[in-house]
Amino acid sequence: MTEQFSVHVSHQPIDTQQIVEQVRSFAAGAVVLFLGTAREFTDGRQTAQLAYEAYAEMAERELAKLIEQAADRWPIDRCRIVHRLGVIELREVCVAVALSTPHRQEAFAAAQWIMDELKRSVPIWKQEQWSDGTRDWVHPGVENRQAADETPGDRSSLA
């Protein structure tokens, strides 16, 4: 019933226990679960909540590609990646990567590589919704305050 490799981009809360169960197997001596969670403080600024959006069709395709590439480098038995969209409260899970391998070193290495690549290439975007009421889309390498400045009621110029 369980697919060996699977990905999902969804507005639903992530069931981490179910994801772990999906990657356990007789072939595996190691299961790694990585969770990315919504953090309250970034560089001293307080986050109220996060919001994510995706180019969903392409994001799922790119995630599936990452698993295939990781499986070429490490003996991954099963892998599932789930990324959440929409508004996410502090402490909630934004992304989950679970995978199983025969031994732990390759499980840690593969999960690390997948997360690094996910952050580099998968078309998903995070918006910081700060506690002062301002909002910023996170576009690494681009100064992006214009987006917030055009939002009615924005107070970033006072900050």
Place this chain on the structure above:
Amino acid sequence: MNVEVKLFAAAREMAGAEAVQVSVSSPATIGTVRAAMCREHPGMAALIKASLFALDAHYSGDDAEIAEGAEVACIPPVSGG
């Protein structure tokens, strides 16, 4: 030809729309569409220059030709995870 470009995140909010239309001469490429977007939406130019583009949900370089009816998307620097 007219090309519709899907927008996301800050690009979507700056344009106030899920997509923008640009008019470019045939054969259209990602590069000519990128240049037209920068011209017609100067407020977004810095973000567009930093963006990648996708054709039918595959990353594509500036030389890639856009076939009639292809889905074109502007992919600003990503921040998933």
